[in-house]
Amino acid sequence: MHIANGIVDGPVSAIFIVVAVVGLAFCVWRAKLDLDDRLAPMAGLVAAFIFAVQMLNFQVLPGVSGHLLGGTLAVMLVGPYVGALCVATVLIVQCLLFADGGLTALGLNITNMALIGAAAAYLLVAGLLRVLPKNPAGLGATALIASVAGVVIASMGFVVEYALGGTTELSIGAIAATMAGVHTLIGIGEGLIAAITVVTVARVRPDLVYALRHFRKPVLAKAVLA
Amino acid sequence: MRKKAFLIAGLLVALLLAGVVSSFASGSPDGLDYAAREGCTFNADDEITGGTCMAQREGEHQLGDSPLADYAVAGVDNEFLATGLSGVAGVLITFAIGGGLFWLLRRREKASS
Structure with missing residues (x-):
């Protein structure tokens, strides 16, 4: 995207370059509270993993593909602020070294995929983990649902930006409908990848899953994965 | 699994995905590109031949000549190799920059495990 x-x-x-800089500065400030010797290398790994998975475009319709954006995955593994910084790191590397995503559009892309993506995912994950069953299936379902909704919300970020500064006179309603439609399908693909990844990490090293440490009582987290 | 082993295993999975699996990824336009191209017609060289669409004002990337541009490696003609090598480079660079940044930002604690 x-x-x-x-x-x-x-x-x-x-x-939106200003929006992105202010947003990332806020994330850096809050991320410092989360980052310790355990989370810092994990966050580097999450960024590298998201870079890798973003290369894997999957077909969603004939002639249309999509790839993971990573917001939900990052939020569940390393928390909202560090998670947004992970996605932003990937976007900056892609833009500067791989000519992926315009340099002029970097603020737009960081706003949509890193800031909106992580914020939406954070609200959804924190809410879903209050109601879904406290087991690996619940964790997987949380990843799936939050991904679908998070990707569609991030795609609406683009629609708003295009309504503000679009370079054609095309109908915003039609663009919104197309974006929401294809990104629902892309979100399902993203959700499956995020669910598999989060559940796998939760089985191997539950202490490295931020969502299990911070979004509910630690006692429950232990009971879930024992 | 020890944390160091977990990190190495995770990095190996990322390198495998970016270095090998990436060559089997779909080449179709992604969701946003698809939406951006809707309304225009294209010729065999993927140039716009008519219609109105968001992509018609699309500009070149300022860094389009960089050695890893478009997930390839300048000078490597084999597509599988070029995609794979650029993926491996991207994973290592992202891990180094991200990991380094987060390491510098972390809270320093005495005798933390």
Whole structure:
């Protein structure tokens, strides 16, 4: 879901560079509270893993593919603030070294995939883990549902940006419908990848799953995966 | 599994995905590109031939000539090798930058496990 140069006009792209810088600065400030000797290397691994999985475009319709954005996966493994920074790190590396996602559009892309993606995922995951059964199936279902909703919400970030600074006169409603439709399908693919990954990590090293340590009582987390 | 072993295993999985599995990824436009191309017609060289779509004003990437641009490696003609090598480079660079940044940001504790 990387926006290329020229899709959204210069002034709106510039505004979102400011939005991205402010958002990331806030995340750095809050991430310091979460980051300790245990989380820091795990967060580096999560960023590298998201980079790898973003290369794996899967077909969702004839002629349409999608790839994981990583917001839900990152939030569940390393928390919302560190998670947003993981996705932003991937986007910056992709833009500067791989010419993926316009340099002018970097603020837009960070806003959609890192900031909106992680914020939506955080709210969804924290809410879902209050109601879903406290077992690996519940953790997997949380990853799946939060991914589908999170990806669609992130794609609506683009629609808003295009409504503000689009370079054509196309109907915003039609763009929103297309974006929501294909990103629901992409979200299902993302959700399956996120669910498999989170459940696998939870079985091997439950102490490395942020969602199990912070989004509910630790006693329950132990009971779940014992 | 010890934490160090977990990190190494995780990194190996990422390297395998980016280095090998990536060559089998779909080449179709992703969801946003698909939406951006809707309304235009394209010729065999993927150039816009008519219609109105978001992609018609798309500009070149400022860093399109960089050695790893478009997930390839400048000078490597074999597509499988170029994609795989760029993936491996990307995973290692992302781990180094991300891991380094998070390591610098972490709370320093005395005698923390």
